[in-house]
Amino acid sequence: MQIHDNPTLKAEARNLNFFYGEAKALKNINMPIYDKKVTALIGPSGCGKSTYLRSFNRMHDLYPGNRYEGEIRFFPDNTNLLAAEVDPIEVRMRIGMVFQKPNPFPKSIFENVAYGLRVRGENNKRVLDDKVEHALKGAAIWDEVKDRLADLASNLSGGQQQRLCIARALATDPELLLFDEPTSALDPIATGAIEELIHELKKRVTILIVTHNMQQAARVSDYTAYMFLGEMVEFGKTDEIFIKPKDKRTEDYITGRMG
Amino acid sequence: MKPLTTEEIRAVIAAGKLRDNLFKATGVFCLALALIVIVALVADMVIKGSDRFTLDFFLNFASRRATQAGILSAWVGSLLVMLVTAMAAVPLGVAAGLYLEEYAKRNWLTNLIEINITNLAAVPSIVYGLLALGIFVYQFGLGQSILSAGLTLALLILPIIIVATREAIRAIPAMIREGSMAVGATRWQTCRYHIVPYAMPGILTGVIIGLARAIGETAPIITIGALTFIAFLPPAPLSTLGDGSTAGLFDWVMAPFTVMPIQIFNWTSRPDPAFEVNAAAAGFVLMAMVLSMNAVAIFLRYKMRKNIKW
Ligand SMILES: Nc1ncnc2c1ncn2[C@@H]1O[C@H](COP(=O)(O)OP(=O)(O)OP(=O)(O)O)[C@@H](O)[C@H]1O
Ligand SMILES: [Mg+2]
Numbered sequence: 001m002q003i004h005d006n007p008t009l010k011a012e013a014r015n016l017n018f019f020y021g022e023a024k025a026l027k028n029i030n031m032p033i034y035d036k037k038v039t040a041l042i043g044p045s046g047c048g049k050s051t052y053l054r055s056f057n058r059m060h061d062l063y064p065g066n067r068y069e070g071e072i073r074f075f076p077d078n079t080n081l082l083a084a085e086v087d088p089i090e091v092r093m094r095i096g097m098v099f100q101k102p103n104p105f106p107k108s109i110f111e112n113v114a115y116g117l118r119v120r121g122e123n124n125k126r127v128l129d130d131k132v133e134h135a136l137k138g139a140a141i142w143d144e145v146k147d148r149l150a151d152l153a154s155n156l157s158g159g160q161q162q163r164l165c166i167a168r169a170l171a172t173d174p175e176l177l178l179f180d181e182p183t184s185a186l187d188p189i190a191t192g193a194i195e196e197l198i199h200e201l202k203k204r205v206t207i208l209i210v211t212h213n214m215q216q217a218a219r220v221s222d223y224t225a226y227m228f229l230g231e232m233v234e235f236g237k238t239d240e241i242f243i244k245p246k247d248k249r250t251e252d253y254i255t256g257r258m259g
Numbered sequence: 260m261k262p263l264t265t266e267e268i269r270a271v272i273a274a275g276k277l278r279d280n281l282f283k284a285t286g287v288f289c290l291a292l293a294l295i296v297i298v299a300l301v302a303d304m305v306i307k308g309s310d311r312f313t314l315d316f317f318l319n320f321a322s323r324r325a326t327q328a329g330i331l332s333a334w335v336g337s338l339l340v341m342l343v344t345a346m347a348a349v350p351l352g353v354a355a356g357l358y359l360e361e362y363a364k365r366n367w368l369t370n371l372i373e374i375n376i377t378n379l380a381a382v383p384s385i386v387y388g389l390l391a392l393g394i395f396v397y398q399f400g401l402g403q404s405i406l407s408a409g410l411t412l413a414l415l416i417l418p419i420i421i422v423a424t425r426e427a428i429r430a431i432p433a434m435i436r437e438g439s440m441a442v443g444a445t446r447w448q449t450c451r452y453h454i455v456p457y458a459m460p461g462i463l464t465g466v467i468i469g470l471a472r473a474i475g476e477t478a479p480i481i482t483i484g485a486l487t488f489i490a491f492l493p494p495a496p497l498s499t500l501g502d503g504s505t506a507g508l509f510d511w512v513m514a515p516f517t518v519m520p521i522q523i524f525n526w527t528s529r530p531d532p533a534f535e536v537n538a539a540a541a542g543f544v545l546m547a548m549v550l551s552m553n554a555v556a557i558f559l560r561y562k563m564r565k566n567i568k569w
Contacts, residue, residue: 057441059437059440059441062436062437062440064364064365089443089444089445090443092440092441092442092443093442093443096441096442097441099434099437099438099441101434103432103434103435103437103438103569104438105435105438105439105452105453106435106457106566106567106568106569115439115442115444115452116442116443118452119442119443119444119445119448120443152566152568154568154569165438168438168442169441169442172442172443
């Protein structure tokens with residue numbers, strides 16, 4: 001295994017600042033994201049994890065008054081995701097997202113997964129069938145839903161809904177997958193299933209995951225970043241961050257003295 | 260503060276419950292009063308008009324003799340005017356609501372538009388009639404036609420549909436919109452696949468409330484010059500006309516017409532008391548039309564909402 005060799009860069013935040021109107025929520029963030037690795041974002045509530053995550057797929061563009069400064073470089077093509085001339089829709093076509101609360105559309109299981117493909121103009125039934133099946137298998141939910149693809153997604157359990165949302169994101173083969181506390185609304189068993197899935201997924205996709213759960217970060221991630229009050233305090237290999245953090249604030253947070 | 264004894268707690272609860280019950284009783288009384296008035300009105304119309312509830316009443320044109328006069332041209336006219344109203348007001352209202360909620364930037368201009376949509380809903384209907392007389396009837400040369408009437412009523416209910424559309428859209432959680440945008444959908448795709456379908460039950464309710472209001476409107480229709488006595492129907496599409504020619508698909512929209520409320524108004528203003536029976540019967544029919552529209556709205560909303568859960 002070459003875990004310790006130089007991994008490839010998939011993305012890199014450079015001097016990233018973010019403003020909700022006047023309020024500065026991200027302060028000069030610099031951080032690499034490595035290809036086909038899981039990077040965990042941890043930090044106390046309100047420190048800006050979601051804000052940072054949602055900068056990658058330009059989710060902030062949906063609301064008025066938000067402003068980015070700096071760059072997020074995306075590789076191999078070295079695009080600045082935040083550049084004004086880069087279409088946020090193109091960014092979202094390359095970067096998938098799974099939200100904190102499962103948010104399936106009130107449509108059939110099939111249509112939920114097929115949606116991203118339809119948006120890209122794919123209407124061929126055979127292709128859709130194939131890709132939907134592939135995505136559902138990738139999200140480890142195929143066996144549970146294969147006989148009821150036409151059922152409403154809202155009839156699934158919370159854990160199943162979240163895996164369906166993962167399938168929805170996977171169906172379009174994203175290069176980077178963003179997870180914002182994907183298990184915070186789930187019970188331990190459903191959480192375990194998602195964690196296992198993330199482990200499986202990193203073979204083919206880069207993952208950036210926000211979590212409040214220290215054990216989860218330790219279990220699923222290769223790299224961990226600790227954020228505090230909008231700043232990136234520390235970034236490193238997960239085992240190093242958890243065993244010997246360099247920054248006092250990281251240590252305090254990890255050992256549970258705050259947050 | 261000393262903790263309350265059990266007796267004191269019970270006394271506090273009892274006092275609270277007394278007020279609960281008092282309010283409940285008042286509420287039930289007010290509700291009953293309102294219901295009794297409505298039931299009495301309907302019953303009055305049914306009793307007075309009972310002699311006219313025959314098939315002929317629905318199939319006869321207006322007549323000088325009360326016993327032979329019917330509401331054929333009135334109910335056909337009302338339905339056709341409603342059709343035009345719906346065809347005009349629904350696309351406009353939904354598009355406007357969608358634009359304001361999903362596309363428009365929040366600034367002083369959209370705020371101004373917003374306030375004025377609310378104001379429009381409060382404009383007296385006769386004013387719409389005057390406006391339509393000037394614009395549709397004379398300026399556009401549409402004449403005293405079903406089209407003019409339908410467009411006039413469409414203007415009248417446009418604010419209702421816009422407001423209903425916006426409220427239905429606002430009830431859709433942001434995370435559904437974000438979920439759609441996150442896979443790379445455009446705003447239009449998000450509207451087409453999600454926002455409009457999920458808002459549809461609410462929009463539909465607004466449309467039917469609007470139409471139910473429009474079908475009973477009299478003043479603007481009189482203003483633009485609906486007939487009060489009419490003994491023919493608008494030409495059905497592709498039917499053969501009196502001079503042997505064939506009617507076009509949309510000739511009917513330019514035809515003169517009358518509607519239910521005008522027919523009723525006309526009958527109540529006749530000196531012969533026999534016409535009051537006609538008026539009462541027609542009043543009941545109009546009432547039944549409105550109630551069945553509401554019933555359809557409730558049914559459709561129930562059917563559609565069943566599948567929309569977040
Ligand atoms: N839409 C918004 N408008 C203005 N300020 C916001 C908005 N969303 C978040 N903030 C602020 O930005 C800061 C960062 O919020 P963010 O949601 O990114 O935190 P977080 O680390 O994800 O917290 P949590 O762990 O509770 O989800 C907070 O101070 C928050 O109050
Ligand atoms: Mg968050």
